[in-house]
Amino acid sequence: MGAVKTKRMPRAVREQQMLDAAVRIFGRRGYRAASMDEIAELAGVSKPLVYLYLNSKEDLFSACIRREAAALTEAVRAGVRPGAPADRQLWEGLRAFFTHTAQHPDGWTVLHLQARTHGEPFATEVAAMRTEIVTFVTQLIAVTARDAHHDPDLPEHEVAGLAEALVGAAESLAAWANTTPGVTARQAAATLMNFAWAGLGNLMEGRPWTSAVPLT
Amino acid sequence: MGAVKTKRMPRAVREQQMLDAAVRIFGRRGYRAASMDEIAELAGVSKPLVYLYLNSKEDLFSACIRREAAALTEAVRAGVRPGAPADRQLWEGLRAFFTHTAQHPDGWTVLHLQARTHGEPFATEVAAMRTEIVTFVTQLIAVTARDAHHDPDLPEHEVAGLAEALVGAAESLAAWANTTPGVTARQAAATLMNFAWAGLGNLMEGRPWTSAVPLT
Amino acid sequence: MGAVKTKRMPRAVREQQMLDAAVRIFGRRGYRAASMDEIAELAGVSKPLVYLYLNSKEDLFSACIRREAAALTEAVRAGVRPGAPADRQLWEGLRAFFTHTAQHPDGWTVLHLQARTHGEPFATEVAAMRTEIVTFVTQLIAVTARDAHHDPDLPEHEVAGLAEALVGAAESLAAWANTTPGVTARQAAATLMNFAWAGLGNLMEGRPWTSAVPLT
Amino acid sequence: MGAVKTKRMPRAVREQQMLDAAVRIFGRRGYRAASMDEIAELAGVSKPLVYLYLNSKEDLFSACIRREAAALTEAVRAGVRPGAPADRQLWEGLRAFFTHTAQHPDGWTVLHLQARTHGEPFATEVAAMRTEIVTFVTQLIAVTARDAHHDPDLPEHEVAGLAEALVGAAESLAAWANTTPGVTARQAAATLMNFAWAGLGNLMEGRPWTSAVPLT
DNA sequence: TATGAATGAGCATTCATTCAT
DNA sequence: TATGAATGAATGCTCATTCAT
Incomplete structure (x- = not known):
């Protein structure tokens, strides 16, 4: 399901993929029940990359x-x-x-x-x-x-x-x-x-x- | 803070105290963010008693x-x-x-x-x-x-x-x-x-x- | 299933009921997985009575x-x-x-x-x-x-x-x-x-x- | 006591260390009495890593x-x-x-x-x-x-x-x-x-x- | 740009055991 | 003889987060 795993894409694009995934997971599970693991997986990236771009779960939710x-x-x-x-x-x-x-x-x-x-x-x-x-x-x-x-x-x-x-x-x-x-x-x-x-x-x-x- | 710690009261009373506390905590924190510890403390009882009477977090929330x-x-x-x-x-x-x-x-x-x-x-x-x-x-x-x-x-x-x-x-x-x-x-x-x-x-x-x- | 709940019986009889229950539960679940609750229930008595007669889980198992x-x-x-x-x-x-x-x-x-x-x-x-x-x-x-x-x-x-x-x-x-x-x-x-x-x-x-x- | 704490080793190696520790603890204490904490400590890793690699106590025992x-x-x-x-x-x-x-x-x-x-x-x-x-x-x-x-x-x-x-x-x-x-x-x-x-x-x-x- | 390896901290749940009656 | 009420202390498990590369 998640985004196709294409390597090395510009930051702006990756960020949108992450936000897409995050909105989906947050919407379905709620803030607390959503896990960064699931979001990262759905976004097709590793967790550290999510943190690199969006800083924290809180910031991600804010975004x-x-x-x-x-x-x-x-x-x-x-x-x-x-x-x-x-x-x-x-x-x-x-x-x-x-x-x-x-x-x-x-x-x-x-x-x-x-x-x-x-x-x-x-x-x-x-x-x-x-x-x-x-x-x-x-x-x-x-x-x-x-x-x-x-x-x-x-x-x-x-x-x-x-x-x-x-x-x-x-x-x-x-x-x-x-x-x-x-x-x-x-x-x-x-x-x-x-x-x-x-x-x-x-x-x-x-x-x-x-x-x-x-x-x- | 929380109910006065009166020992040994009948089950029905304790249950209402627990529900009072639970409603307060669930209302303020949300289901996931609420902790059974905090609820038990606010209710003035130990956690095992909450489980003894209300079975689980899910059942407590339902109640x-x-x-x-x-x-x-x-x-x-x-x-x-x-x-x-x-x-x-x-x-x-x-x-x-x-x-x-x-x-x-x-x-x-x-x-x-x-x-x-x-x-x-x-x-x-x-x-x-x-x-x-x-x-x-x-x-x-x-x-x-x-x-x-x-x-x-x-x-x-x-x-x-x-x-x-x-x-x-x-x-x-x-x-x-x-x-x-x-x-x-x-x-x-x-x-x-x-x-x-x-x-x-x-x-x-x-x-x-x-x-x-x-x-x- | 457990023993019929008859009140007030001599100690020796009660003890045998408890041991019967305990052997059954210990045999089926193992020492650690057996719970005193289950044993007491199967014996048809309250938990404190088990402790009164048999002292502790360890002693009960020994018996x-x-x-x-x-x-x-x-x-x-x-x-x-x-x-x-x-x-x-x-x-x-x-x-x-x-x-x-x-x-x-x-x-x-x-x-x-x-x-x-x-x-x-x-x-x-x-x-x-x-x-x-x-x-x-x-x-x-x-x-x-x-x-x-x-x-x-x-x-x-x-x-x-x-x-x-x-x-x-x-x-x-x-x-x-x-x-x-x-x-x-x-x-x-x-x-x-x-x-x-x-x-x-x-x-x-x-x-x-x-x-x-x-x-x- | 336990494996020397060497950081950052490949998964396969860590897994064997964990199994070594688990066999030892399970063998000495039994399944129920063995604690994941003790196993993790003996393996020289944190508990989450044990769960990450072996999933659950049950799976670990099976392994x-x-x-x-x-x-x-x-x-x-x-x-x-x-x-x-x-x-x-x-x-x-x-x-x-x-x-x-x-x-x-x-x-x-x-x-x-x-x-x-x-x-x-x-x-x-x-x-x-x-x-x-x-x-x-x-x-x-x-x-x-x-x-x-x-x-x-x-x-x-x-x-x-x-x-x-x-x-x-x-x-x-x-x-x-x-x-x-x-x-x-x-x-x-x-x-x-x-x-x-x-x-x-x-x-x-x-x-x-x-x-x-x-x-x- | 990107990730495999790793953890501190917290949480729901259970259990042996005791107290007051 | 007998029990309803109550708890301290674990224990399995998860999660946000970081390090080294």
């Missing part, structure tokens, strides 16, 4: 996270046309997101599951990426609210919470779409868009849900 | 998952009045959910993050709980749709996706509320309710989001 | 060896009529030996295999029993030699070696007869008797084997 | 058994000249056997005592070697019987029993010769040869032992 996070944010960025209307931008972003995660399931697992399960250093790196996406969504919401000239002062907490909910829903749907046969990235995006946009719209226009009976 | 999952579903069940209107039931369920997860952060972490990161056996146990909750939400949606006499045949995939998105949003908000100072369980529940109910309503009534421009 | 060795030597002794001719005595002894070992396979295993595998203390106890039997055989040989008035001074080493060989052959045949279906104690005894008696006779009469060609 | 069994059968084979008369071949085989076991006492202990005391896998490996030797002896007996044109149809059970007895006597004598000062391999071989050949001869010629008085 995986950074590479996958960059690829994901880049994919989303590339999918969105900046000038488009907010709902359109959200739709495009969602499509790009679900498409990319479907195409890189191990990378997505590393970001979504594994990286958050282990102490500070890694969680921080993922949090940075998450923040970037949440911010992007938050801005879309804010822009929409401004354009609608309604309720321009949705409290900050509220907006952050909404973005958090939206991103959480997306993450959950991504995992679901990846593991449920017959569900495409497009369908996942549509499901979430339908679900979310009305709720956002109502909020923007100051019509939140209120119970028909007094709440406790 | 944690089962206990925490049972506690969470029970909390949600107890918070919901069966006869109430669907939106009201959803609201009550969300409040109970956010309250419980806020009060048992380690237990929630075990269920939400750690248990899903490790092979089949554990993921399956959590999936069972998740399914139970998703089913509950799905039924609320279905009931609402039926009551509204609208679009009674939302495709099954669509409903499952919605439930998945809703639960994912809730999970994400729970983590957010737990780590963001000044955000209460009530606020988290309200944010999600506002976000979700309109979207669900629109869908039920056959008014999904549609792009102002043709989609690719 | 097993002593009991089984005594039983075996007693069986052989009881099978031999003192006044009979030497060949007759040997035959009777062999029959008794093969019969007893066939009826107490675990006890025989403990003596033959397990006890000799572990340091000094145990090997010594078995050696004592072995010496007793070897001595008995040696005396039969000596008596025969004296009666025949031939070569009355077979060197001591030679006699000891013969006895050793005879006992070794018997031990080997006992294991073989116990594990080979269709071989009875009587047949095993006959085989060995046929094999041994002629050789002994020749030696007594000063007609050892000599090579047809010079030995190196 | 010991195989190596020692091969060495012993090879020694016997090399000591016997195929064309010689049967008694001559038996004599040579016995000499080679006693010489080899005297020179490799730990190896012999591993084969004779330790390997047979522990479950199936090991016993099977030794049984294979034993069968090889028993077969060799059985053939010598059969050849002798054929050459003598006497009683060509000694029942199979009888022959197998004889071989078993002979090998058992040899095993016992080997242990005895190894632990009794002043007894050489040559003497042990002579003792057994004297003892056995006459008995075999009588049997071949149809003159088994019969009691002077009726047997029970």
Whole structure:
């Protein structure tokens, strides 16, 4: 399975092979359960070479996270046309997101599951990426609210919470779409868009849900 | 630190102490990184006793998952009045959910993050709980749709996706509320309710989001 | 399987139950691999009681060896009529030996295999029993030699070696007869008797084997 | 104590060192009581290296058994000249056997005592070697019987029993010769040869032992 | 650029044994 | 006479990491 054992190749190439292997193993086993032996073998190199290039298991995992996070944010960025209307931008972003995660399931697992399960250093790196996406969504919401000239002062907490909910829903749907046969990235995006946009719209226009009976 | 070292107590009590300690350590370190030594020490007993009562690390982790999952579903069940209107039931369920997860952060972490990161056996146990909750939400949606006499045949995939998105949003908000100072369980529940109910309503009534421009 | 759990029985009886269990477990697993837990369970008592009566694993094993060795030597002794001719005595002894070992396979295993595998203390106890039997055989040989008035001074080493060989052959045949279906104690005894008696006779009469060609 | 700590040697050499150490420790302590720590230390390497090369305690023990069994059968084979008369071949085989076991006492202990005391896998490996030797002896007996044109149809059970007895006597004598000062391999071989050949001869010629008085 | 040889440190698990009742 | 509760001390095994070439 692992990469074909070709001797003497430039460092950059070897590094990518190693990262490919590492993402695969980390994604499937988790950070702790993944062994450097298995990664080296899958990469088709000896263990000392992995250390020579990537320094340590921790650094290797960090490098995986950074590479996958960059690829994901880049994919989303590339999918969105900046000038488009907010709902359109959200739709495009969602499509790009679900498409990319479907195409890189191990990378997505590393970001979504594994990286958050282990102490500070890694969680921080993922949090940075998450923040970037949440911010992007938050801005879309804010822009929409401004354009609608309604309720321009949705409290900050509220907006952050909404973005958090939206991103959480997306993450959950991504995992679901990846593991449920017959569900495409497009369908996942549509499901979430339908679900979310009305709720956002109502909020923007100051019509939140209120119970028909007094709440406790 | 750790339980006060009281000698000679009945097995049932000791077992709960051990599970308390295990949930804490598993939640903070993850399954692999958690050591039986640390768990035993926090529980105030020797390692052999942990093995005598809980058999193995794997069984101990399973026991944690089962206990925490049972506690969470029970909390949600107890918070919901069966006869109430669907939106009201959803609201009550969300409040109970956010309250419980806020009060048992380690237990929630075990269920939400750690248990899903490790092979089949554990993921399956959590999936069972998740399914139970998703089913509950799905039924609320279905009931609402039926009551509204609208679009009674939302495709099954669509409903499952919605439930998945809703639960994912809730999970994400729970983590957010737990780590963001000044955000209460009530606020988290309200944010999600506002976000979700309109979207669900629109869908039920056959008014999904549609792009102002043709989609690719 | 284990003894029926009857409470409060006299010490002597309990001890025999424990020894029964211990012989079975030691015989099947070996000294080290046998666990006090398993022995106690098979004996139908709690572990502390085993310690109360038998002190330690080492003492328990010693007690097993002593009991089984005594039983075996007693069986052989009881099978031999003192006044009979030497060949007759040997035959009777062999029959008794093969019969007893066939009826107490675990006890025989403990003596033959397990006890000799572990340091000094145990090997010594078995050696004592072995010496007793070897001595008995040696005396039969000596008596025969004296009666025949031939070569009355077979060197001591030679006699000891013969006895050793005879006992070794018997031990080997006992294991073989116990594990080979269709071989009875009587047949095993006959085989060995046929094999041994002629050789002994020749030696007594000063007609050892000599090579047809010079030995190196 | 133990091998001189020379660093960096080829795998094949290290493996032999490890097997040397393992045979010694297994022979002296038994399988269960032997610790991988002690073996590694005696071999002059760290424990992980033992595992890297030999996989597990079980595999290590197997490797010991195989190596020692091969060495012993090879020694016997090399000591016997195929064309010689049967008694001559038996004599040579016995000499080679006693010489080899005297020179490799730990190896012999591993084969004779330790390997047979522990479950199936090991016993099977030794049984294979034993069968090889028993077969060799059985053939010598059969050849002798054929050459003598006497009683060509000694029942199979009888022959197998004889071989078993002979090998058992040899095993016992080997242990005895190894632990009794002043007894050489040559003497042990002579003792057994004297003892056995006459008995075999009588049997071949149809003159088994019969009691002077009726047997029970 | 690349690797075979080697290890320190840690971890899950087991077991003989004892204490308090 | 009898036992439920509890532990100190190993032991097999693995893993991230480095050295010498």
